[in-house]
Amino acid sequence: MAHVEGQQHPISVYLWIWGLLFVLSAFSYLVDYFGFQGYLRWSLILVFMLMKAGLIVAVFMHMRWERLALMYAILVPPLCLLVLISLMAVEGDYTFVTRASSFGQGSGVPVEHPYRPHGAG
Amino acid sequence: MTQSVLTSTGASPPLPEGLQGIVADWSSDQRAFKKVPWGKAMMWIFLLSDTFIFTCFLTSYMAVRMSTTVPWPNPSEVFALTIAGHHIPLILIAIMTFILISSSGTMAMAVKFGYEKNKKMCSILLVVTAFFGASFVGMQAFEWTKLIVEEGVRPWGNPMGAPQFGASFFMITGFHGFHVSVGVIFLIITAIKVLRGDLDRQRPGFMTGRKGNYEIVEIMGLYWHFVDLVWVFIFAFFYLW
Numbered sequence: 476m477a478h479v480e481g482q483q484h485p486i487s488v489y490l491w492i493w494g495l496l497f498v499l500s501a502f503s504y505l506v507d508y509f510g511f512q513g514y515l516r517w518s519l520i521l522v523f524m525l526m527k528a529g530l531i532v533a534v535f536m537h538m539r540w541e542r543l544a545l546m547y548a549i550l551v552p553p554l555c556l557l558v559l560i561s562l563m564a565v566e567g568d569y570t571f572v573t574r575a576s577s578f579g580q581g582s583g584v585p586v587e588h589p590y591r592p593h594g595a596g
Numbered sequence: 597m598t599q600s601v602l603t604s605t606g607a608s609p610p611l612p613e614g615l616q617g618i619v620a621d622w623s624s625d626q627r628a629f630k631k632v633p634w635g636k637a638m639m640w641i642f643l644l645s646d647t648f649i650f651t652c653f654l655t656s657y658m659a660v661r662m663s664t665t666v667p668w669p670n671p672s673e674v675f676a677l678t679i680a681g682h683h684i685p686l687i688l689i690a691i692m693t694f695i696l697i698s699s700s701g702t703m704a705m706a707v708k709f710g711y712e713k714n715k716k717m718c719s720i721l722l723v724v725t726a727f728f729g730a731s732f733v734g735m736q737a738f739e740w741t742k743l744i745v746e747e748g749v750r751p752w753g754n755p756m757g758a759p760q761f762g763a764s765f766f767m768i769t770g771f772h773g774f775h776v777s778v779g780v781i782f783l784i785i786t787a788i789k790v791l792r793g794d795l796d797r798q799r800p801g802f803m804t805g806r807k808g809n810y811e812i813v814e815i816m817g818l819y820w821h822f823v824d825l826v827w828v829f830i831f832a833f834f835y836l837w
Contacts, residue, residue: 481711482814489708493701500697500831504690507672507836517837524832528825535704535821537814545629549640556651563655567662574665 482537492534499527633811636818643822646775650826653768654833660760669756671835674747675739689835692735693827696776699728700824703817710813715790718813722787725820729780736773740766768830775823786816 503523506516533539538546612620629637661668672685679687706721743749743765751766753759789795789808798807 481810482707483711484708486705486708489701489704493697493704496697496700497694500690500693503832503836504686504693507686510672520832520836524828527828531700531821531825531828535700535824536818541632542630545632545637545640548628549644552644553647553651556648556655559651560655560658563659564662567659570659570663571665574663579665 482540484537484540488534492530495530496527499523499530503527633815635806635811635815639815639818643818646822646826650768650771650829653764653771654829657760657764657768657834660764661758664758664760666758668758669754669761671837674743674749674756675835686835688735688739689831692732692739693831695728695732695735696824696827699725699732700821702728703820707814707817710790710795710810713796713810715793715796718810719787719791722783722790722813722816726780726783726787729776729783729820729823733773733776733780736769736776740769765834768834772823772826772830775826779820779823782816783820786813 500523503520506519506523511519532550538549611617675689676683676685677687678684702721702725706718706725709717709721748755749762749765751763754762789801790813794801795808795810795812798809800806801808801812
C-alpha cells in the first residue's frame, strides 16, 4: 500500500477553485443576461468555458499533480476531435449554402414551414 | 508487493511463444501509469472514451445548426422563466449550473476527507453531492416537461424554429442527465461503503475480488467531476451560443 499515495491537498485549494468556478459561471451567465452579440459573445463564452474546464481538470480531477505520461495519454487524444469539428464545420457550411441556393427564396421551390403546431393547416 | 516485481528486471527469462505468449505479454508487469492506482487509470480511459461520445453529439449539433436555413430558436428565450412577475432569461439553466458546480466542490472535499480516513465527513459530503445531483436531475425533468407540454418541442419539430433543435436538445441533455443519474446512484453506494467502514476493513467491492480502499472515492470523484465538465461545454455551446 505504501507505494500508492493518495492525493492530499489543503482544503483551501478546493474552496478557492469552487469560488472561482462560481465567479466564472456568473460571468458566462451575464454574457447572456446583458445580451452581448457577435464575436464578443462567442469569444467571452469560449474563454470562460475553457477556464472552467481547465480548473476542473487540473485541480478537482488532480491532473496537475499526475505524471506526464498520464497527462499526455488523456489530454492529447481529444485533440483529434478538433479535426472532426473542423471537417463538420466545412460540411455544415456547404450544406447551408447548397440549401439556400436550391431551396431558398428566388430558387423557384416553394418554402414550406417544416412543422405546424397544434394541427394548424 | 508489486514494487519488487517491477524492479527485478535484471535477467529476464525467455518469453513464451504462441497463445501462451499472448497471455504472458498482456499480463506481464508493464505499467505505463506509475503512482496511479489501476482503477484510476482505467477510469481516466473510460472518461476519454466518454469525451469522444459527447463531442460527437455536440459536433452533430453544430453541423445541423450550421446547415439549417430555418432560424434556430433563441435558447435565452426558450429557457426563460417568469419568477414573481419578473421575466428572467435562462435562469433555470443558471441555477442548474451553480448546483452542479457546488456538487463538484463537495465531491472534491469528500475525496480529501476520504484519504484522511475521516469516515463521517467523507460520507456526509458524498451524500450532499448526491443530493445536489438528484436536484439537478429533478430540475432537468421540470425543464423537459415544460418544453414538451407547454412549448410543444418534439425531437422532430417545434413551433419556434429549426426542427433539429428538439433532436439535439433531447439527445445531448438526455445523455448528460443519464450520466448524472448513474452518478447519483454510485455516490450513494460509495457513501454507504465509506460509512460502513468497508474501505477501512478492505472489504472487496461488488463483483470484484480487489480489496476496497479510499481510492474508490477519488475514482468516483473523477467520474463526477467529468459530468460537471461536460455540463460546462453543454452550457456554453447549447444554451449560451
